[in-house]
Amino acid sequence: MMRRILSNPAAATGALLCLLVLLAALFAPWLAPHDPIDQSIVDRLSPPSGSYLLGADAYGRDVLSRILYGARISLIVAVSSTAAAVVVGGAIGAVSGYIGGRLDLLVMQAMDVLLALPSLILGLVVVALLGPDIGNLVFAIALTAVAPFARIARAPVLSLKQRAFVEAGRALGFSHVRILLVHVLPNILDEVLVMATLWMAAAVRTEAALSFIGLGVRPPTPSWGGMMREGFDNILDAPWLSLFPGLAILLLVLGLNLLGDGLRDATDPRLAVQ
Amino acid sequence: MTAPLLQVQGLVKHFAGRGGVRVRAVDGVDLDVAAAEALGIVGESGCGKSTAARAMLRLIEPDAGSIRFEGADVRAARGAALTALRRRMQMVFQDPYASLNPRRSIGRTLAEPLTVHRLARGAAAWEQAGALLEEVGLPAAVRSRYPHEFSGGQRQRIGIARALALRPALLVADEPVSALDVSVQAQILLLLRRLQQERGLAFVFVSHDLAVVRWFCSRVAVMYLGRVVERGPVATVFRNPRHPYTRLLRDAVPVADPHRRAAGPRLVGDLPSPAAPPPGCHFHPRCPRATAICREQAPAWTEAGGHGAACHHPLD
Numbered sequence: 001m002m003r004r005i006l007s008n009p010a011a012a013t014g015a016l017l018c019l020l021v022l023l024a025a026l027f028a029p030w031l032a033p034h035d036p037i038d039q040s041i042v043d044r045l046s047p048p049s050g051s052y053l054l055g056a057d058a059y060g061r062d063v064l065s066r067i068l069y070g071a072r073i074s075l076i077v078a079v080s081s082t083a084a085a086v087v088v089g090g091a092i093g094a095v096s097g098y099i100g101g102r103l104d105l106l107v108m109q110a111m112d113v114l115l116a117l118p119s120l121i122l123g124l125v126v127v128a129l130l131g132p133d134i135g136n137l138v139f140a141i142a143l144t145a146v147a148p149f150a151r152i153a154r155a156p157v158l159s160l161k162q163r164a165f166v167e168a169g170r171a172l173g174f175s176h177v178r179i180l181l182v183h184v185l186p187n188i189l190d191e192v193l194v195m196a197t198l199w200m201a202a203a204v205r206t207e208a209a210l211s212f213i214g215l216g217v218r219p220p221t222p223s224w225g226g227m228m229r230e231g232f233d234n235i236l237d238a239p240w241l242s243l244f245p246g247l248a249i250l251l252l253v254l255g256l257n258l259l260g261d262g263l264r265d266a267t268d269p270r271l272a273v274q
Numbered sequence: 275m276t277a278p279l280l281q282v283q284g285l286v287k288h289f290a291g292r293g294g295v296r297v298r299a300v301d302g303v304d305l306d307v308a309a310a311e312a313l314g315i316v317g318e319s320g321c322g323k324s325t326a327a328r329a330m331l332r333l334i335e336p337d338a339g340s341i342r343f344e345g346a347d348v349r350a351a352r353g354a355a356l357t358a359l360r361r362r363m364q365m366v367f368q369d370p371y372a373s374l375n376p377r378r379s380i381g382r383t384l385a386e387p388l389t390v391h392r393l394a395r396g397a398a399a400w401e402q403a404g405a406l407l408e409e410v411g412l413p414a415a416v417r418s419r420y421p422h423e424f425s426g427g428q429r430q431r432i433g434i435a436r437a438l439a440l441r442p443a444l445l446v447a448d449e450p451v452s453a454l455d456v457s458v459q460a461q462i463l464l465l466l467r468r469l470q471q472e473r474g475l476a477f478v479f480v481s482h483d484l485a486v487v488r489w490f491c492s493r494v495a496v497m498y499l500g501r502v503v504e505r506g507p508v509a510t511v512f513r514n515p516r517h518p519y520t521r522l523l524r525d526a527v528p529v530a531d532p533h534r535r536a537a538g539p540r541l542v543g544d545l546p547s548p549a550a551p552p553p554g555c556h557f558h559p560r561c562p563r564a565t566a567i568c569r570e571q572a573p574a575w576t577e578a579g580g581h582g583a584a585c586h587h588p589l590d
Contacts, residue, residue, distance in 0.1 A: 163372045164367040164368075164369055164372040165372065165373050165375045167328075167333055167365070168365065168433070168436065168437075171331055171333055171360060171364060171365040172364070172386075172387040172439075172440065173356070173360035173361065173387075173390065173391065173440075174386075174387075178390070182386075183375050183378075186375075186377045187375070187376065
């Protein structure tokens, strides 16, 4: 599996980009040349140079250091919101599909209602109601992804529960919980994993968008969307303030998308070597 | 006479079809199977034979009728009683490719029922999994392999081994060989026969292949549109069918020698929809012997010497 991903150049690039961001986030305190919050007014708006590789912002803070620390916010929000959505949405979809009947109809219609709301608007409402902090941000983004994951988990469960090995499990007297956990879930994991990677990219974008309009993490904590917003005030004098965090978002989203596509190809049974 | 191992009476299963119509998949089936006996169920596709087989095991919940197995009421069983019954009656499936979990090794698949029913665990369960594989003609060493590494016939053997794990008294086999090559079919049939003799297993053997049923089973039930139309010992039913449908079904089997082909009427038309079965005898629209009474009244069951049929104008 790992080899199949790495043998695909696009997927390998994606994995590399994601790894880069992950390392940046993990080792930010050691990699960052400056403290991301320390202000140095004399250096305000200084262009990229030897001491400020990517320049300094309107408060004289080092952009590179802020981007490195900002990776933490992006990854934490993306990973935890997607994980929450996978667990909650996946459980709803899998159980609903397995039980079927009227309950399934009802649950899926509720999910459709959730799906009909644009994710940015939904996130906006939730954060506006609950207040901008990282927990609420994760909750808001997870909420927008629950319905898609319910759908993604349900579809393969519908076909799996018709398969003879599930019926065999019932004939052998296995409990429904056992059949669902041991025989159904492992068989939908691939599909869910692929979608989770792709959804993480969406979560990064949503987080950036919410931070951009001021509903993200509170300043002065650095986040990429927030940095772009702050840089906007001086976009004509110091375009690097918005450009570099924008590039960081681009690279992470691109990396996750490439990785997700590569995973999908690697797990496609039609391409699998027997 | 001793009580049969399995006794099914008036088994009914209707499905809700599109637009609220009731699809009468199984519409009053009576069957019985003695210990160590193989009963065949034959019929065209869509006659309800697979549904009937699943309803007997309560893999599909029947709507009406009674099922008694080893003296216990199968339909009333709940919880632990149902689990105990499940141990005694097992199923073998048609599609060997869908019947094994692709993500579990063969050993784990075979050990799982043992651990769930607390018959063995850990190394002992693993040991028994190997013994089961050897019993169905595979080396115990394949325990650590996965289903995709096996051919259809080998997978069917593994499926049979899994069904044997709980030491059942009855195997319900739903078209167990129809997905296999002819040469492999023979091997699987020989295996099933050996198991029947060695373990004293009883079989409900669902098939559309009359030759296979004739060879494997001692008694046969012919189903048409959700009902049993004829039932009796295999040799008598196929040599002297009493129901016109059985005869047409028998004569529809291709014969290699053109001089020996039956000259009688052929089975024409398609099976009517079980959502709107014809009134009276279900078979009358396709029956060469049908008269006015067949269109109005469902025929009663008449039986002599263990050979029965439901027909107004039975053949002699």
